[in-house]
Amino acid sequence: MRIVTEEKTELKLPSRVDSIERAVAAVAEFARRRGFSEDALFGIDMAVREAVTNAVLHGNRQDESKTVEVSFNSSGAGLVISVRDCGEGFDPAQVADPTAEQNLLKASGRGILFMRTFMDDVQWTRHPEGGTVVRMTKKR
Amino acid sequence: MAELNIRERQAGDVTVLDMDGKITIGEGSVALRSAIRRLVEEGKKKILLNLSSVGYVDSSGIGELVSSYTTINREKGQLKLLNLTQKIQDLLAITKLLTVFDTYDDEAAALNSFK
Numbered sequence: 303m304r305i306v307t308e309e310k311t312e313l314k315l316p317s318r319v320d321s322i323e324r325a326v327a328a329v330a331e332f333a334r335r336r337g338f339s340e341d342a343l344f345g346i347d348m349a350v351r352e353a354v355t356n357a358v359l360h361g362n363r364q365d366e367s368k369t370v371e372v373s374f375n376s377s378g379a380g381l382v383i384s385v386r387d388c389g390e391g392f393d394p395a396q397v398a399d400p401t402a403e404q405n406l407l408k409a410s411g412r413g414i415l416f417m418r419t420f421m422d423d424v425q426w427t428r429h430p431e432g433g434t435v436v437r438m439t440k441k442r
Numbered sequence: 443m444a445e446l447n448i449r450e451r452q453a454g455d456v457t458v459l460d461m462d463g464k465i466t467i468g469e470g471s472v473a474l475r476s477a478i479r480r481l482v483e484e485g486k487k488k489i490l491l492n493l494s495s496v497g498y499v500d501s502s503g504i505g506e507l508v509s510s511y512t513t514i515n516r517e518k519g520q521l522k523l524l525n526l527t528q529k530i531q532d533l534l535a536i537t538k539l540l541t542v543f544d545t546y547d548d549e550a551a552a553l554n555s556f557k
Contacts, residue, residue: 319468344529351500355467401538409509412501412537419536 310375315354317362317370317387325354325372329383336376338440345420346381346440352413353385353436361387361434380422380441388433394426446470446496448477456488456556457481458524458549462495465503474503478510478521487519488556492549494525499533511543520544524552 313328315321329350333343354370362368368388375382400411417424423439446463459477464470481489491510499507507523514521522544526534534540546552 322467348500351466355500355502406538406542407508407512409505409512410501412504415536416501416533 310373312371312373314369314371316366317358317364317368318366319358319364321358321370322351322354325370325385326350329372329374332374332376333381333440336381338381338442342440346383349417349420349424349438349440350383350385352416353383353438356392356413356436357385357387357389357434361389361392363389378442380439382437382439384435384437386429386433386435391428392426392434446473448473450477453490453549453553456490456553457486458490458492460492460495464498465496465506466498466500467502471502471506474506474510478513482513482517482519487514487517489514489519489521490524490549490552490556491521492524493527493530496530497527499530504533504537504539507543508539520556522546522552522555524549 311328311332313325315324326347330343330347333346338346350372354372357370358364362370371386373384394414397414398405398411400406400408400415405411417436417438421438422441425437427435427437429435446461446465446469449460451458451460461474465474478489511521524546526545526547531540534543544555546555
């Protein structure tokens with residue numbers, strides 16, 4: 303389902319891997335129209351991909367009865383993207399530093415690093431009705 | 443078109459995988475994993491991944507490159523990377539994996555580096 307208002311676009315996507323590309327494509331189109339540079343678009347693409355991947359795989363554990371909600375809007379300050387899952391909660395402080403020597407050869411755990419690297423601000427909160435919301439801002 | 447196309451060629455005892463597409467969660471990562479598994483089964487343990495036509499890698503794809511590296515190392519083989527795009531080089535720098543992977547931008551030099 304897609305709801306578009308003048309200010310904001312909201313997507314409700316099933317918890318499937320193919321939803322990741324759909325979310326990335328929608329945000330990329332939105333950001334491109336608002337004049338973000340190619341470098342910024344690359345970073346936005348990476349961050350959305352990682353956030354939605356986390357929501358589908360870790361938050362909702364690919365349970366298709368649960369949705370991933372992606373919303374995005376732009377203001378003078380930049381682009382704000384929120385991704386909500388219906389999972390049991392998530393504490394980013396518990397995620398090990400993937401650049402620590404003992405973690406370098408692990409196969410996973412780098413998504414949050416990419417989100418923080420490519421966006422200007424990334425915040426996780428608990429949604430009052432359940433699930434985790436990650437809110438990411440890319441400044442102009 | 444598949445997300446990731448992999449073409450295999452032999453250069454002496456080194457197997458070169460020319461990859462074209464994206465190494466991202468799902469099909470791309472699975473294609474790389476399957477290719478590496480097959481090479482190990484065939485006893486091919488000197489592997490050069492040519493990434494010149496790989497335009498995009500996400501954290502899952504980076505994880506798959508790491509898994510490929512550790513799988514081949516476990517088999518006492520060597521896996522090296524050739525022709526990283528600037529974007530992939532940046533991702534490997536961010537993740538500090540440039541300190542792990544042996545990377546080349548010249549195929550002859552890469553092939554000569556295999557013992």
